[in-house]
Amino acid sequence: DAKTTQPPSMDCAEGRAANLPCNHSTISGNEYVYWYRQIHSQGPQYIIHGLKNNETNEMASLIITEDRKSSTLILPHATLRDTAVYYCIVRVISPDKLIFGTGTRLQVFP
């Protein structure tokens, strides 16, 4: 089973920041938090990952709480093309596999 809990759906106005929360209270010390998204039926798209420090790339920012039990993915200026299902995943390294939950369906509206 997935080790994360996410809200099933969220809305965001175009141009505003989208903040997607994730709880992973049972995360182990060496496990990373990964975020992927899936637009319609396309393949999951990697967004960002982190261990304990906040991370930022060209797509998003990842804020991980100090106790690592939760995190937030931030899309700073959401566009209509960001409408997708967003998955927060605690990556199991050994064996290496991604366990997908049901994610958060983000709807960006004009």
Next chain:
Amino acid sequence: EPEVTQTPSHQVTQMGQEVILRCVPISNHLYFYWYRQILGQKVEFLVSFYNNEISEKSEIFDDQFSVERPDGSNFTLKIRSTKLEDSAMYFCASSEVGQGARIQPQHFGDGTRLSIL
């Protein structure tokens, strides 16, 4: 930007027939994976492959399934005798090894839609 490519995009097969799904991973990647997603359900891990052998497989990956890296660029998933319940999107993914032998993010292809009639 390099990407994982999968062919065909849609495969229609009669039940009981063999099917081979093909993937070209990103060229410098060393870890390869197959996942599947039945319509309306979660993405499920099937198998991981490294150094020409299976690293890990799920309960779904039974004797009907096999994987192969027949040459330096392709990675295939074979289903020997397809069943109706094999109908799904099949995604291939690959990842590279980073600093300290740390496995990097998995990058996915856009999938093959397999329809079993």
